[in-house]
Amino acid sequence: MLELCFSQSARGGLRCAQHCGGGGRKIIGVIVGCDDGRPATRKEIRQAQKQAQQKREALDREAIPLGGTAADVLGLSLGLDMEDIREPLGEARRELLRRWYDGNDEAADQDWQETLESADRLRACGTGDAVRIWVDHTPSSACGLLHAASILEKTGAAVSVVPLPRWREEGKAVVSYQGWGEVEPELFGHFLSREEPVPPLILGVMASRWRELQQENAPLRAVVNGRVRSVGADFYDGLIRKHIPEGQTKIALIIGDVLGWEKPGIGDIWLVERIRWMLSAGELRMVREDRERFYRSVVERA
Template sequence: MIDIVFSESACGSLKVAQHYGKGKYQDGCIGVFVSHTDGSKPTKEEVETARREAKEKARLAWESATPLGGKTTDIYGFNLVLSIGDISENQPGIKRKQTLEHLYSVYPNNEGHQAADEILNRANEDLKMVQERAVAGEVLRIWYSNQPDEMCGFYWFMGQLNQWKVHGGQVFIVKLPEWEVDNKENIVRKNSWGEVAPEEWHRYLALQKSVVAVFIQSCASHWKELQVENAPLRAILNGQLVSASEKLYDDFIIQEIAAEGEEFQEAMIVGRVLGKYQLGISDSWVAFRIEEMLHEGKLEVVTTFTKDMPSYHRVLKNVLSNYKHI
């Protein structure tokens, strides 16, 4: 069976899940991070306690896991970030490369161009291989969620299957639940398959279901409509994947800036928007929208970032008296 995911993290986790829990657990080196809210340094005893707890947690996870089986060569990850930018191309090309370069430009040492090249080349190579295998009759399983990139990847890939004339009986889908209850009766929400640990994947096989040809055709048709609209963003609204303005997430960013003093760490704003609202967007997109606010004169740069850090590691200043109303 061919497994399809839409992020690097999901791809890596799923590959580990194939053999996770197989054989005797091997105690290895585990790193931990311990911090105090008051900034004080943790004691050696605290660090050692945290390390022991982490090792025990890892052992229990291994011993309770059910290996998925299969080969890593059956897993393909298309990390194309299709919720952002131009999607008019039927296959990843120069326009997708430009979008990826733009997104990764916030990172240092010109990493964006290299990353975009690698992602695009691998995606096209993998797409060709998947097409050959699918046309030959192999079964596919697609893992997706309400996270914008994964949902866009899902619709895009359905469009590919429709072009290849793959029939519904070959295709299975697994959608990540919006929430779950853990063994301690706590509500757990995962934003995407990239947040699923290797020992957890087997639990979701029960959600697997087959699709019919008309479903593939319907998804392909909707993706074609989105391609024609070719908006700056795509997002899930009321359960539907729709085109959206580049300003869609601005209110969340503005709200966090408004809660700060006159000067603030941009990286803190980026982190809070991602963590607090769980919008399923990248740090790059938040940084770009803040950059736009700088261009509009709503913010000013106080200190610039160092060359080995992402561009949003700097101090900014709110130059408007009431940012909530901009």
């Protein structure tokens, strides 16, 4: 069984989920914050560590290992909801991903090579192979699923999907999810009950939709009313404007508020691009620029 996902964090989670459980994992440290802004006391830190360790032990008891080996976990971490998709595995996409890695070319090139190897494994599948695809609520995952369908449609492989639930009860609390990268590895196995097959006809329909999106080649793709659609570059601008306060503010705070409150299912990369556009268009004014860390720059409404 090949396990396929569409982000590096989900890929790491799946690999851990293959052989999770059994105990022995200890909490090394925790981050403790106080609502009133004061430093946490030693007692509060010890209490937080105790609670975290109890949660870790409970997860170990609940764990359902997926089995398999790390080589069975494939990732197409391509961010296909953004920019040109005419050649998803071409040099233009590679250069785009390198830009997103903010100068860490070594890590970018390693991830790119692993992505190409994953695509090759999918193309080499035959009628005796099975591919289980872990899909979530992010636009990049929705686009990744359609792209994967275009690779797999003629292989004859048995394809299934495991959709991520919107939420899960945890005691008296409700935990909501956007992507598989947010899920503890011990819980992946619990969601196998949601697995459903993708018949060849449906796989072909998804592949056809991907080719339509490639022809449209819009600046962005988003999930609108449950369907992947081509949208304009300004699709998320309203969310950004909603969180630009009066007066001066750091770019990092704007981005954090958009991601935290609106949960658009995208990362910070496109939001940064649009803030740069707002600066160039005169909608925002740079008050204090940090040339090393753009996120620390201070802006205000023009």
